[in-house]
Amino acid sequence: MKIISYSILGLLVIAFDSMVLKAAELSASTSESPWQQSYILEAKGDYEGAASTLINYVDNKESSEMAWLRQGWLHYLQGNYNDSINSYKSAWKKNKYSLDARLGLTLPLMAQNRWKEAARYAQQVIDMTRWNYTAHVRLLACKQGLKNWQDVNKLAKKLTTRYPSETTPWVYLARARNMLGDVDGALTAYRQVLMRDPSNIEANQFGLIEV
Amino acid sequence: MNNKQKTASALFLSAALLPLTTMAEENWNTTLNYQADYGSYDGSQLRNDHLSQGIGLQFNYLDQFELKFYGNKSEVSYNNVNSEDLEQDEYAARAGYTIFSDSLSGRIGLGLYYHTVDNNDVTAQTDDVDVWASSLSYSPWDQQYKVGLEYALSDYSNLSEVHQLTTTFGFAFNDQYDWLNLRAYFISPQEDGIAELEDRQALEVTWQHWVQPGNWLGLDSVTLSAMGGERQFAVNSDIHLVMNLVDVEKQRYGAGLNWKTANGWQTSLGLSYTEFENETINDNYNDQLVYISVGKRF
Numbered sequence: 260m261k262i263i264s265y266s267i268l269g270l271l272v273i274a275f276d277s278m279v280l281k282a283a284e285l286s287a288s289t290s291e292s293p294w295q296q297s298y299i300l301e302a303k304g305d306y307e308g309a310a311s312t313l314i315n316y317v318d319n320k321e322s323s324e325m326a327w328l329r330q331g332w333l334h335y336l337q338g339n340y341n342d343s344i345n346s347y348k349s350a351w352k353k354n355k356y357s358l359d360a361r362l363g364l365t366l367p368l369m370a371q372n373r374w375k376e377a378a379r380y381a382q383q384v385i386d387m388t389r390w391n392y393t394a395h396v397r398l399l400a401c402k403q404g405l406k407n408w409q410d411v412n413k414l415a416k417k418l419t420t421r422y423p424s425e426t427t428p429w430v431y432l433a434r435a436r437n438m439l440g441d442v443d444g445a446l447t448a449y450r451q452v453l454m455r456d457p458s459n460i461e462a463n464q465f466g467l468i469e470v
Numbered sequence: 471m472n473n474k475q476k477t478a479s480a481l482f483l484s485a486a487l488l489p490l491t492t493m494a495e496e497n498w499n500t501t502l503n504y505q506a507d508y509g510s511y512d513g514s515q516l517r518n519d520h521l522s523q524g525i526g527l528q529f530n531y532l533d534q535f536e537l538k539f540y541g542n543k544s545e546v547s548y549n550n551v552n553s554e555d556l557e558q559d560e561y562a563a564r565a566g567y568t569i570f571s572d573s574l575s576g577r578i579g580l581g582l583y584y585h586t587v588d589n590n591d592v593t594a595q596t597d598d599v600d601v602w603a604s605s606l607s608y609s610p611w612d613q614q615y616k617v618g619l620e621y622a623l624s625d626y627s628n629l630s631e632v633h634q635l636t637t638t639f640g641f642a643f644n645d646q647y648d649w650l651n652l653r654a655y656f657i658s659p660q661e662d663g664i665a666e667l668e669d670r671q672a673l674e675v676t677w678q679h680w681v682q683p684g685n686w687l688g689l690d691s692v693t694l695s696a697m698g699g700e701r702q703f704a705v706n707s708d709i710h711l712v713m714n715l716v717d718v719e720k721q722r723y724g725a726g727l728n729w730k731t732a733n734g735w736q737t738s739l740g741l742s743y744t745e746f747e748n749e750t751i752n753d754n755y756n757d758q759l760v761y762i763s764v765g766k767r768f
Contacts, residue, residue: 341572371570371577372611376532379497406646408683409732440684 297329306336317349324353331363340367358384358391365397374404390421399431411435419451426455433465501528503736503765514755516748520546524560526710526765536566540710558589562710574608579618581605583707587714596714598627603707607638615641622705624712630661632703644679651676655704670718672699690730693740697722717753720745734767 291299293312300309310333316326327350334343344367351360361380368377378401384394395418402410415432422428433448445465452462503526511517522544529537539562546556562585569578587599602625607618618638625631640651653674659667676695681687701719705712713719726740744757 338575339572341570370611372613373533373570379532406680438682438684440682 297333301333301336306333309333310337317346322349322353324350324357327353328359328363331360331367335363335366335370338370340371343367358387358394362393362397365394365401369397369400369404372404374401377401378405392418392422392425396427399428403431403434408435408438412439424455426452426459429455430459430461433462437465497532499530500768501530501734501736501765502526502768503528503763505738505761505763507759507761509757509759512756512758514549514746515751515753516548516550517755518547518549520544520757522558524710534568534570536564538562538564538566538710540564542710554590554592556589556591558587560585560587560710560712562586562707562712564707564710576608576610577613579605579607579609581607581620581707583622585705585707585710585712587712589714594628595626595716596629599712599714600625600627601705601712603634603705605707613642613646615639620707622707624703624705624714626703626714629716630659630667633658633660634703634705636705647680647682649678651678653706655699655701657702657704659703667702670700670702672697672701672704672719674722687727688729689727691728693724693726693728695722695724695742715746716750717746717748720747736763736765736767738763 293315297309297312300306300312310330313326313329316323317330327346331343331346331350334340334346344364347360347363347367350363351357354360361384364380365377368374368380378398381394381398381401384391385398388394395414399411399414399418402408402414411431412435415428415435418425418428419432429448429451433445433452436442436448437445449462449465452459453466456462504524505526506521506523508519508521510519522542524540524542526538526540528539540560541562542558542560544558544560546558548555562583564581564583566579566581569580571578581604583601583603583605585599585601585603587596587601589597591597601622603620603622605618605620607616609616616638618636620634620636620638622634622636623631624634635656636653637656638651638653640649642649653676655670655672655674657670657672659669661667674695674697676693678691678693680691681689697719698721701713702716703713704719722742722744724740724742726738729735729737738761740761742757742759742761744759745754746757747754
């Protein structure tokens with residue numbers, strides 16, 4: 260009997276807690292900051308809505324650097340690449356040391372296949388930080404877009420020694436070696452890929468064909 | 471050299487100084503190029519051979535803007551030893567601007583071209599030529615294909631005005647290691663009182679294959695081309711070509727090898743075979759040509 264009473268009491272407590280949480284959620288939805296709304300809308304896939312909630316932060320003289328970075332990202336997600344480029348450049352004007360703005364710029368430029376320009380910004384980040392991983396991977400993508408396999412080979416090789424546990428540099432190294440006619444070298448690199456990512460489709464396919 | 475030629479020459483020389491200012495700016499690329507060709511006429515009643523040399527200067531601002539200058543000097547010798555060689559000077563400039571359009575998901579290319587020709591042609595028919603051309607092109611972001619339209623107006627001061635509409639369609643295949651380009655020429659001279667001047671149409675097909683690096687010749691790409699139909703007074707602004715020749719071009723076949731090095735050197739070697747007809751004297755002949763081009767990107 261006592262057990263049943265405790266159980267009923269426990270259920271009541273849980274139900275009460277749930278009601279309190281619901282009430283809290285409802286009140287939060289009406290008092291969310293534009294930033295919070297923006298992140299929630301982005302998570303739901305409403306990128307246009309996510310960008311528009313921050314419009315007051317960019318549409319004035321006191322515009323915020325973070326709002327421009329968000330606009331750059333959200334325009335990129337919508338496929339508005341020119342707006343994305345302009346937003347990232349506005350963020351850069353606010354902070355000339357910004358690596359985020361430079362790395363952000365590479366995204367819409369790469370989407371437009373403007374490899375040389377994207378490579379320039381990735382290179383700037385590398386010049387400022389030396390071994391920034393994201394900048395290197397994007398520079399690799401640009402060099403691949405330009406079919407500059409010699410550069411892909413050199414860069415990827417260096418990156419595998421700096422970030423030995425990462426899979427992506429090994430994939431680029433394997434591709435470059437293959438394109439440069441070094442099939443054995445490519446196979447060695449793809450084996451390294453499979454150590455890090457055993458289900459990697461590209462490495463598995465290459466192994467099946469070449470071995 | 472007339473005043474117009476002097477102006478074109480001065481413009482070309484002053485443009486040659488631009489690299490000094492642009493090389494310091496990392497967004498700009500400058501390419502200097504020298505090319506020469508020699509052709510021998512086979513079966514011609516009038517012509518013997520020809521030789522030409524040219525210098526090109528190209529400035530690129532990333533993928534967005536392009537400015538090209540080109541100057542060329544050529545000589546044509548005749549079978550009749552009493553005929554004076556034809557000497558010809560040409561100057562050309564081309565500006566290109568690319569709009570990156572999100573609404574069309576691709577690149578819009580706008581181009582403007584000018585080409586002027588001065589020579590000592592005794593008939594004066596091919597002398598004092600001004601060509602203006604404007605072009606529009608589109609390619610999607612992934613550059614799997616490209617469509618283009620160009621209108622050229624050639625003003626032959628002592629002969630006729632010639633209108634040319636050129637349509638191009640090119641597409642990539644084999645993971646973009648191959649490109650096939652089709653270029654259709656619709657040429658219409660304005661003067662209709664001269665028997666040799668008729669509307670002409672031609673189709674040119676060019677195939678370029680990029681060779682995988684590490685090949686034994688160290689090649690970057692190979693090119694094959696063929697042209698059928700008839701061309702007269704044709705303009706190809708991509709290669710600074712103005713065919714200021716009254717004779718009709720019947721067919722053409724060409725092949726080229728291209729090399730590129732990591733430090734910016736570009737070299738091309740090629741040959742072509744072209745059949746011509748001089749309709750006035752019913753003279754059918756061909757031109758067998760070899761060319762070399764050496765360039766350096768700074």
